Amino acid sequence: MKGGAWTKRLIVSVLLAAMAHAAIYTPLAASEGSDEGPLAGFAPGGVDVGGSKTIWVIDPETGTFVPSTSGTATDPNQYKYELQCHLGGADFDTPCLARQLECKNGPDGKDGIPVVWLKAPKGLADPTWTFHSGPTCLFDPRPEDLLPRIAALIQSEFQKLPVAAGTVTAQPSPHTLRGAETNFFTDSAEQTFDITILAQKVHVVATPVQYTWNYGDGTIFGPQQSAGGPLPQDRWGENTRTSHVYTQTGDFQVVLTTHFHGTYSVNNGPPLPIPGQGQFSSPPQTISVWRSITRNYADDCIRNPQGQGCPGVAPPAP
Numbered sequence: 001m002k003g004g005a006w007t008k009r010l011i012v013s014v015l016l017a018a019m020a021h022a023a024i025y026t027p028l029a030a031s032e033g034s035d036e037g038p039l040a041g042f043a044p045g046g047v048d049v050g051g052s053k054t055i056w057v058i059d060p061e062t063g064t065f066v067p068s069t070s071g072t073a074t075d076p077n078q079y080k081y082e083l084q085c086h087l088g089g090a091d092f093d094t095p096c097l098a099r100q101l102e103c104k105n106g107p108d109g110k111d112g113i114p115v116v117w118l119k120a121p122k123g124l125a126d127p128t129w130t131f132h133s134g135p136t137c138l139f140d141p142r143p144e145d146l147l148p149r150i151a152a153l154i155q156s157e158f159q160k161l162p163v164a165a166g167t168v169t170a171q172p173s174p175h176t177l178r179g180a181e182t183n184f185f186t187d188s189a190e191q192t193f194d195i196t197i198l199a200q201k202v203h204v205v206a207t208p209v210q211y212t213w214n215y216g217d218g219t220i221f222g223p224q225q226s227a228g229g230p231l232p233q234d235r236w237g238e239n240t241r242t243s244h245v246y247t248q249t250g251d252f253q254v255v256l257t258t259h260f261h262g263t264y265s266v267n268n269g270p271p272l273p274i275p276g277q278g279q280f281s282s283p284p285q286t287i288s289v290w291r292s293i294t295r296n297y298a299d300d301c302i303r304n305p306q307g308q309g310c311p312g313v314a315p316p317a318p
Contacts, residue, residue: 077119078127083199084114084135092196103137112137113199150197150266158262158278161193163206165258165282166227171236178291181243183236184213185228186282188258203265206278210259215244216252216287223259246289253284 085096103112116134120127166188176182188208195202212222221242228242246252258281262274301310308316 076122077132078122079117079119079132080129081115081117081134081138084116101135101137114138146198146200147266150200150202150264151272153197154202154264155275157195157197157202158204158206158264158274161195161204161206161278163191163193163258163260163278163280164188165256165280166208168254168256168282168285169230170254170285170287171231171233173287175288175290176246178246178249178289181237181239181245182287183228183231183238183240183243184215184254184256185230185242186211186256186258188227200266201268203268204274205263205271206260207262208258209261209277211242212257212259213242213244214255214257215246216254216284217246217248219244222257246287249289249291251286251288254287255284256282258282 083092084100085093087093101114103114105111114135115138117132117136118129119132120129166186169185169187170176171183171185188211190205190207193204193206195204208227210223210225211227212220212224214220221244226241228240231238231240257279260278260280262278263271264274265271299307301307304310306313
C-alpha cells in the first residue's frame with residue numbers, strides 16, 4: 001500500500017479521553033521489508049507509540065487491531081482529528097454540512113462521525129495544526145464519550161438560545177403618575193429547544209425561576225421569584241410585590257431580566273442539569289410618568305365660562 005493510503009483502512013476505536021480532548025496519535029514505522037505505510041497505535045491518552053503505552057497495529061490477515069510490542073516512531077508529526085465542517089466551539093459551516101460525509105453501519109452496526117485529520121510537528125507545546133487528510137469516518141463504539149465535551153459547551157450554548165424573557169406589562173400604561181404605585185408583571189413561561197452540538201441531538205428545556213426588574217430610574221429589584229400579576233382596573237394604584245413608585249416625571253426604560261434554569265438531554269437520554277442560570281432580558285419598554293395637579297373652584301363654567309378649568313381657558317402657571 002502506498003504512503004498515505006493506509007488511513008482509508010483504519011477503523012478507529014476511540015477512548016473517553018480521546019473524545020474529550022481530541023485524539024492525538026503518532027504513526028508507527030512499517031515493519032522491516034514491508035511495503036506498507038505507517039500504522040497507527042492507540043493508548044489511553046490518545047494514540048501514541050513507545051514508552052509504556054499499549055500500541056496497536058492492523059493485523060494484515062484479519063484487518064483488525066491487535067496489540068503490538070515493537071515498532072519505531074519515525075514520523076516527525078503528531079496528529080489529531082476535528083469533526084468535518086467544524087468551525088470551533090459549537091459552530092459548524094452550514095454549506096459544508098449539506099455535503100457532509102455520511103458514516104453509516106460501522107463495525108458494530110452503529111453510525112460513525114465524519115472527521116478530518118490535522119498534523120503538527122511533534123514536541124511543541126502549542127503547535128500550529130494544518131490539514132493532513134480526510135474527510136473520513138471515525139467509528140466510536142461508545143458515543144456516550146461525547147458527553148463530557150457537550151457538558152463543557154452546554155452552558156455557553158444555553159445562553160445563545162433565543163429564550164424569551166417575557167413581555168413587560170405596566171398598570172396603568174403607557175402613562176402613569178408620579179408618586180403613585182405602578183404595577184408591573186410578566187408572562188414568562190417554560191420553553192424548549194432542539195439543537196445540535198458536536199453532531200449530536202440535544203433537547204433543552206428552559207424554566208423561569210427568578211426575575212430582576214430595572215425600572216429605569218436607577219431602581220433595581222431582584223433577583224427574586226415573583227413574576228407579578230395583573231390587577232383589576234379598580235385596584236390600580238395598590239402596592240404589589242413588583243410595583244414601583246416613580247418620584248420624578250419623564251420617560252423611563254423598563255427592562256426585565258428573567259433567570260432560567262435549564263436541563264438538557266443528549267440523543268433522547270435522561271435530562272441533565274445545566275450549571276448556573278441563563279439570563280435573558282426583555283426589550284426596553286417606555287413608561288411615561290406624569291404629574292397630577294388638583295385645584296378647587298367656587299363657580300362653574302355655565303356661570304363663568306372664563307373660569308379656570310373651563311374649556312379653552314389656559315391653566316395657571318404651576
